[in-house]
Amino acid sequence: MDNLLLTAAQMRALEQAAIDSGVVTGLELMERAGTGAVDAILDEWPDLAAAPGRAVVLCGPGNNGGDGFVVARVLVGRGWDVEVFLYGDAEKLPPDARVNYERWREVGEVQTLTGRDMDGRGYVPDLTIDAIFGTGLSRTLSWELCDAVKQYAWTFTQGTRVVALDIPSGLSAESGRRIPCADPPEDRLAFPTVSPAAALAIDLTLAFHAPKIGHYLGDAPADCGRLRVVDIGLNGGATDVETARLVCGPFEGVAKASGHKYDHGHAIVLTGGMGLTGAARLAARGALRIGAGLVTCVAPGPAMMECAVQLTAVMLRRCDDAAALADLLEDDRINALCLGPGMGLSDRAGDLIDAALSARRHIALDADALTILAERDDPFAMLHHDCVLTPHGGEFASLFPDIAERLNVPAMEGPAYSKVDATRDAADRAGCTVLFKGMDTVIADEKGNARINAAVYDRAAPWLATAGAGDVLAGIIAGLLARGLSPLDAASSAAWLHVEAARAFGPGLIAEDLPEMLPQVLAALER
Numbered sequence: 434m435d436n437l438l439l440t441a442a443q444m445r446a447l448e449q450a451a452i453d454s455g456v457v458t459g460l461e462l463m464e465r466a467g468t469g470a471v472d473a474i475l476d477e478w479p480d481l482a483a484a485p486g487r488a489v490v491l492c493g494p495g496n497n498g499g500d501g502f503v504v505a506r507v508l509v510g511r512g513w514d515v516e517v518f519l520y521g522d523a524e525k526l527p528p529d530a531r532v533n534y535e536r537w538r539e540v541g542e543v544q545t546l547t548g549r550d551m552d553g554r555g556y557v558p559d560l561t562i563d564a565i566f567g568t569g570l571s572r573t574l575s576w577e578l579c580d581a582v583k584q585y586a587w588t589f590t591q592g593t594r595v596v597a598l599d600i601p602s603g604l605s606a607e608s609g610r611r612i613p614c615a616d617p618p619e620d621r622l623a624f625p626t627v628s629p630a631a632a633l634a635i636d637l638t639l640a641f642h643a644p645k646i647g648h649y650l651g652d653a654p655a656d657c658g659r660l661r662v663v664d665i666g667l668n669g670g671a672t673d674v675e676t677a678r679l680v681c682g683p684f685e686g687v688a689k690a691s692g693h694k695y696d697h698g699h700a701i702v703l704t705g706g707m708g709l710t711g712a713a714r715l716a717a718r719g720a721l722r723i724g725a726g727l728v729t730c731v732a733p734g735p736a737m738m739e740c741a742v743q744l745t746a747v748m749l750r751r752c753d754d755a756a757a758l759a760d761l762l763e764d765d766r767i768n769a770l771c772l773g774p775g776m777g778l779s780d781r782a783g784d785l786i787d788a789a790l791s792a793r794r795h796i797a798l799d800a801d802a803l804t805i806l807a808e809r810d811d812p813f814a815m816l817h818h819d820c821v822l823t824p825h826g827g828e829f830a831s832l833f834p835d836i837a838e839r840l841n842v843p844a845m846e847g848p849a850y851s852k853v854d855a856t857r858d859a860a861d862r863a864g865c866t867v868l869f870k871g872m873d874t875v876i877a878d879e880k881g882n883a884r885i886n887a888a889v890y891d892r893a894a895p896w897l898a899t900a901g902a903g904d905v906l907a908g909i910i911a912g913l914l915a916r917g918l919s920p921l922d923a924a925s926s927a928a929w930l931h932v933e934a935a936r937a938f939g940p941g942l943i944a945e946d947l948p949e950m951l952p953q954v955l956a957a958l959e960r
Contacts, residue, residue: 436679438646438885441568441606443676447642451667459529462665463496466598467503467533469663470639471511474560474596477637477661481594485512486559489589491546491582492534493565493602494521499530500598500641501564502537508560509540516558518546520565520578547581560594563633567599568606568645574629579603579614582629597638600645601630601656608849609650609873630656639663646677646885650852650873654889677853677875677883683926686918688959689724697726698915699767702908703752703785704732705775705801710740712775712800712904715944717747719908720771722948723930725915731761733781755784762792769795769915773802774904790815795914795923799823799907807831813863818879820865821910821920825903829869833859853883866920868910870903874928878921886928894935901944906931909951930954 439447451457475482490505492498498519505515523534523543537543546565565578582602603612614626630652638657640648642665647653689697700720704713713730721728729748732740740749752758761767770789776782783805789796796819798806803824806812812832816822822832830837833855840855856875860867866878872893877883888894906927913923934950935942 436681437643438649438677438679439643440646440676444568444642444645447667456668457666460532462667463499463529463533464503465665466500466641466663468507469641469665470500470504470596470598471507473639473661473663474594474637477659478594481559487514487556488516488560488562489558489585490515490517490562491565491585492517492519492543493567494519494525495567495569496527496530497564497567497569497598498526499533500567501562502530502533504562504564504598506533506537506540513560515541516544517541518544520546520581547577557589557591558593560596561589561633563595563597563602563629563635565602565629567602568647570603570605570612572612574603574612574614576615576617576626579626579629579632580617583627583632586629586632586634595633595636595658597630597633597635597657599639599641600647600653601633601635601638603628603630604647604653604656605651605849605851606645606647608851609647609653610843610849611652611656612849613843634658637661641665642667644679646851646853649679649885649887649889650875654872654887657890660890677885680876680884680886680925680929683929683958684918684922686916686922687724687913687926687930687955694726695766697724698769698912698917699727699729700725700769700771700911700915701729701731701750701761701767702771702774702911703758703776703789704730704736704740705777705782706733707735707739709775709777710736710743712901713771714740714743714747715901715904715948716771716774716799716908716911717744718945718948719905719951720912720915721747722951723909723912723916723927725769725912728912729767731758752785754781755788758785758788759792762788762794767794769797769911771797771799771907771911773797773799774907776801778804787815790817790820793817793819795819795911795920797821797823797907797910797914799903800828803828803832816863816865818865819914819920820863821868821914821924822859822863822865823868823870823903823907823910823924825870829855829859833862836862853877853885857881857883866924868924868928870906876921876924876928882921884921884925886925886932888932888935892932892936894932896938896940896942897932897935899943902931902935902947905944905947908948
């Protein structure tokens, strides 16, 4: 259902454990990585396999550079004309990388990767390999390197295929953010530096053994092109500390079993006043479509008629104040609430939130509910572990200003503070599950479990950037909570289903379409 994502440190530990066990040597792993990379490249582009051409391999001062030397040697063995450039001192290469440097030297020469050496070359290669820095990069990039890669990219990568080994150079494997380049000297201030990851316009990134957490966060989806995993023969992948999992489908319990309607829960969605009920009605439709047995919109008197003319399968109850909500919640068959979409920021809305939290039900809090909480001296005083907060970036910054500030600090060194770290810290502080929205949505609970629902690469769903989409998501979460899923599982499943519904519809999507696509998505899961 979901896949473990690794940090750079965890990947190094797995490799070292395999080496220490005697199952494999570091040289053998490097050979597997380079050979596997070439196989993946030629599988990705069969025309390159059919007609060997010219390649340029940009190698760096670590083991990623060693992988690059292997790629260069393997390509030559398959009939390619290859040039290799090295950034750094060959005498300081790690032992395994140095061995492969010497092996390459028996095949061809190694040129120095500087801006000067990038000038005056007479052809555009068919293939460029970025093997400068891999997942272990943890320091600011030199201005000279950034300038050299920029000059190469701007001059020689138009029309070529560009492949990054493990991760594009200059990206953090933890946060997915670009690590800054150092400031240029005064005589070069007119020539701004550009991260190699951005300058090279990568077409394909080859992750060795398993994706890293940074592949799905921050700038990485934009800089990685397509993402493929290359098997290097490491068995398993268990780690002592689980960092995050990639959500690859809904959790058990989403498929509906037999029973009557109350076996599948009763969710209520609180609306705003007259003219402000649309968001709540979208949420209610999402809750109903995901399988909650009953869904009721709870509206103040002036909004009752507006809701009544719009609702059919969704039921309607009047609720003017917190006391009325408390009375309604005496019915213990009501087991989930959705608060926030279109509620407004009135004192009445705040009182309703308090009444709902006091009732200790499963609650999805979104939009206006989050704004109201953020304005309080202690936003989290009444929250409990059955709550799910669903902030976008601005709401997250209002609720957790210090965490957001830390997240926004440029990644000058590694391991960088990531969106996963931020969401986990927020969940710990709030004492409940937090779903931090974005293309790289992160879900974490107060126990430290974290998951990433990434609408990137082949799951990109740009149509979700439309008014009301978040309201539907909140409703889907509430519906799954009503059906008995845990807050973490409900939020993770809802995020995945939300993206799949958008992808099923495609361009032209509006929020009203999302609930209506859920039956198609759910039916596909049962095939």
